[in-house]
Amino acid sequence: MRDLDELKERLRAFARDRDWEQYHSPKNLSMALIVEAAELVEHFQWLTEAQSRALAPESRAAVEQEVADVFIYLVRLADLLGIDLMVAAERKIGLNEKKYPADRVRGSAAKYHAYAPEAPGSVPDDGRDGD
Amino acid sequence: MRDLDELKERLRAFARDRDWEQYHSPKNLSMALIVEAAELVEHFQWLTEAQSRALAPESRAAVEQEVADVFIYLVRLADLLGIDLMVAAERKIGLNEKKYPADRVRGSAAKYHAYAPEAPGSVPDDGRDGD
Amino acid sequence: MRDLDELKERLRAFARDRDWEQYHSPKNLSMALIVEAAELVEHFQWLTEAQSRALAPESRAAVEQEVADVFIYLVRLADLLGIDLMVAAERKIGLNEKKYPADRVRGSAAKYHAYAPEAPGSVPDDGRDGD
Amino acid sequence: MRDLDELKERLRAFARDRDWEQYHSPKNLSMALIVEAAELVEHFQWLTEAQSRALAPESRAAVEQEVADVFIYLVRLADLLGIDLMVAAERKIGLNEKKYPADRVRGSAAKYHAYAPEAPGSVPDDGRDGD
Numbered sequence: 001m002r003d004l005d006e007l008k009e010r011l012r013a014f015a016r017d018r019d020w021e022q023y024h025s026p027k028n029l030s031m032a033l034i035v036e037a038a039e040l041v042e043h044f045q046w047l048t049e050a051q052s053r054a055l056a057p058e059s060r061a062a063v064e065q066e067v068a069d070v071f072i073y074l075v076r077l078a079d080l081l082g083i084d085l086m087v088a089a090e091r092k093i094g095l096n097e098k099k100y101p102a103d104r105v106r107g108s109a110a111k112y113h114a115y116a117p118e119a120p121g122s123v124p125d126d127g128r129d130g131d
Numbered sequence: 132m133r134d135l136d137e138l139k140e141r142l143r144a145f146a147r148d149r150d151w152e153q154y155h156s157p158k159n160l161s162m163a164l165i166v167e168a169a170e171l172v173e174h175f176q177w178l179t180e181a182q183s184r185a186l187a188p189e190s191r192a193a194v195e196q197e198v199a200d201v202f203i204y205l206v207r208l209a210d211l212l213g214i215d216l217m218v219a220a221e222r223k224i225g226l227n228e229k230k231y232p233a234d235r236v237r238g239s240a241a242k243y244h245a246y247a248p249e250a251p252g253s254v255p256d257d258g259r260d261g262d
Numbered sequence: 263m264r265d266l267d268e269l270k271e272r273l274r275a276f277a278r279d280r281d282w283e284q285y286h287s288p289k290n291l292s293m294a295l296i297v298e299a300a301e302l303v304e305h306f307q308w309l310t311e312a313q314s315r316a317l318a319p320e321s322r323a324a325v326e327q328e329v330a331d332v333f334i335y336l337v338r339l340a341d342l343l344g345i346d347l348m349v350a351a352e353r354k355i356g357l358n359e360k361k362y363p364a365d366r367v368r369g370s371a372a373k374y375h376a377y378a379p380e381a382p383g384s385v386p387d388d389g390r391d392g393d
Numbered sequence: 394m395r396d397l398d399e400l401k402e403r404l405r406a407f408a409r410d411r412d413w414e415q416y417h418s419p420k421n422l423s424m425a426l427i428v429e430a431a432e433l434v435e436h437f438q439w440l441t442e443a444q445s446r447a448l449a450p451e452s453r454a455a456v457e458q459e460v461a462d463v464f465i466y467l468v469r470l471a472d473l474l475g476i477d478l479m480v481a482a483e484r485k486i487g488l489n490e491k492k493y494p495a496d497r498v499r500g501s502a503a504k505y506h507a508y509a510p511e512a513p514g515s516v517p518d519d520g521r522d523g524d
Binding site: 263265266269272273276279280281287289290291293295296300302303305306309310311312313314315317318322323325327329330331332333334336337339340343344346347350351353354357358359362364368381 | 404411427445473474483486
Binding site for chain 2: 001002003004007010011014018019020025026027028030031033034037038040041042044047048049050052053055060061063064065067068069070071072075076077078079080082083085086088089090091092093095096097100102105106
């Protein structure tokens with residue numbers, strides 16, 4: 001497959017050929033998506049961060065399948081909702097660039113930000129970094 | 132952005148410019164991914180399936196942002212693991228086609244399958260459909 | 263087991279006997295918890311709400327195991343963080359009672375609330391209910 | 394509240410007083426549960442394991458609320474499915490004791506086990522530990 005449009009068409013045909021469109025409500029697809037995301041998380045739950053950066057080949061192959069499952073359900077869900085993934089991503093990156101300006105959050109982000117769990121580096125300052 | 136490669140590059144730059152690469156271990160990114168997937172699920176949790184198929188414009192716009200967040204973390208995670216999303220999806224669809232042959236699972240899937248919660252239509256036969 | 267304290271002690275012993283305390287950081291336990299929550303979701307993802315209210319015995323037994331897994335990790339996580347589950351629940355219910363006063367949210371909740379995906383009944387008003 | 398039974402009754406009254414029982418299908422409650430589990434995960438996603446073991450007081454208080462939310466939905470879901478949480482946990486711990494015998498999995502678990510992502514310590518042996 002060359003692009004997201006072709007993948008979208010392929011997934012439409014897959015559901016249609018099995019008469020599964022009836023199950024593919026956005027509600028159900030969001031559930032299927034998070035189930036696959038959790039199968040991905042499962043591979044990493046007992047690993048250290050360092051181990052997660054250096055997976056053995058067999059683990060990496062298994063993780064690749066979970067990544068594919070998340071991708072498949074995401075493309076299918078976006079299709080049902082009429083969302084163009086590339087457009088949505090571009091728009092969201094634009095919002096993120098405004099929310100986290102590079103020159104302000106670089107380095108020890110914790111010092112510039114109040115505790116915001118969604119931002120990397122916004123660790124609550126509890127004195128562990130020595131200042 | 133035209134394609135996944137360009138999006139991947141854009142996300143690399145975003146992390147690099149903020150010195151956030153240190154936080155982007157596959158372990159952490161899998162957590163961020165599932166958190167965004169849950170924000171998607173949250174929009175649908177109290178809706179009926181029918182309601183989820185006909186979102187009001189403002190809900191749809193909010194859902195689009197969550198979909199974008201999942202997509203962004205998925206592309207970033209795949210990049211760190213050296214996974215090509217299109218190749219992985221194509222491979223997985225091939226496996227799914229073998230696992231769920233269209234001519235066998237079509238229609239009342241429950242009759243052909245033992246209970247397998249991952250397969251649409253494989254509802255345990257508990258006599259509610261009258262046969 | 264009679265109560266949460268006894269369960270907590272039992273889980274402490276389980277981890278200690280296997281030398282698994284090293285893996286039981288709150289970060290890792292939160293991952294294990296959501297993985298089990300997803301296994302619960304998986305049972306319901308293709309079911310209608312009505313079907314989910316009337317599980318066949320074998321499904322119910324499988325669901326019971328997933329519920330137990332979530333409970334086990336939750337008790338373990340609370341123990342590590344020094345959280346008393348009953349106290350925390352009572353406190354949270356008190357907050358919820360203030361946030362969602364019964365006399366204001368009863369009945370067609372959507373009419374009284376702006377869209378708040380976390381509140382049952384706060385379905386975006388898209389005209390489907392005829393008013 | 395003294396015990397799980399009292400909490401269960403309290404949650405029944407909460408839903409009944411708001412006419413929210415209609416939304417509380419097991420399907421929907423499993424979604425609400427995983428959404429709360431994700432809010433818990435969100436607190437830990439960018440923290441190191443060590444940081445997650447030593448939360449600042451304000452983070453710990455926020456985490457306590459998410460833990461309570463998971464607990465509340467779990468108790469509510471178990472009630473709807475007629476599951477006794479203490480009985481289910483005891484049964485599951487019994488199964489786990491057989492699945493992971495203490496004398497076999499203790500210590501460097503990876504050496505005794507094939508890769509099983511659900512077991513702590515069953516890290517794929519990729520030669521990083523030097524043997």
